[in-house]
Amino acid sequence: MDDSCCRRLFDVAVVGQRVTGEVVDVDPDAGRVRLSMAATENPELWAFLKGLRLGDVLTGTVAAIERFGVFVALDEGPAHPVYPGVGFITYPELSWRRVEAVSDVVEVGQRVSCEFLQFDTWNGEARLSLRAMRPDPFLVFVENENIVVGRRLSGRVTKLVPFGVFVEVAEGIEGLVRLSELSSVPVAAPEDVVRVGDRLTVVVTDVDREWRRLSLSRRQA
Template identity: 70%
Template sequence: MASAENPELWAFLRSLCPGEILSGTVAAIERFGVFVALDKGPEHPVFPGVGFISIPELSWQRFEAVSDVVRVGERVSCAFLYFDTWNGEARLSLRATQPDPFQTLADSISVGQTLQGQVTKLVPFGAFVQVADGVEGLVHLREMASTPVEAPEEAVRVGDAVSVVVVEVDREGRRLSLSRRQASLDLR
């Protein structure tokens, strides 16, 4: 999309600053993201909105369907991320306007602390455990039980309530490493 074809649109998009909060209405939901018709600024010549939110930028929480987060016609306020010059659109983030539950939890926990959680997903190398609303950590297979296991199913099932010990908190990577093995040793 050439800037000469849409000078008003390009001038508007160039005027935006990263982090700026923009308001609008959800215009369309697609499998790859959400189009937002922004309150200020021109119409988009091709898309149903000048703003676009990719799936990962919708929420800090895990969700099944986009409609669990937003609906067509809903009013939203989003942070401007960058000007997508290929599509001529404002890339937006809804989650950037909300506190990051991982960082909030990281402020209140420490390595060695025992937490309570629920198993949410089993993978070949371990299990994910939700320890706070919107925060999951990984219990690696080697940390699954006091005796070695070859598969997470040998120790836990999805939905199980478990005690885990915080092994590592990676703030930048937003990763939490947990241990059921250490939690079981603490119980002795």
């Protein structure tokens, strides 16, 4: 914890001071109970957030874009006492695709509809997902193209990593060819046999729908 955080804590509480707070978390193993003073200071906000359920669709306006995520001012419920909006979207929840720039997805003032994920009791905000409002392109690809183990695909090498290479087999859909599956002979490093931009014919060895992972083999192709 940095000095600025410590100063903010000392501004609101000191050792021995009596405080009123709402229990937001109990850790029996650690013998700890976490209280929220903000809950008692902002009962209307807490009541609103506690009434939300996983999967609820909330609408609002993008209020601010920060390096750690996007704040959304919700149409319903009270305003946040500190942040620009009660709703918050982390970068991974903005899109199913890899986001190079947030401005490619949202901008301040834009109207959005998001799915409620959870009540963040630490910050007193609603964690939201924008991508959940759109079909998962990975699952759409797997279902529409009948992607099963043994299916042959063609794709372009997009990235080399120590343990293999990533191959784009459809727009925005990548699979991993592990080092052991790159060649019929042992390979020390992926750059020994392929380069970024090379086109490969591969065979699907595993489809993990839950984790959205596609395992591929060049050796078997």
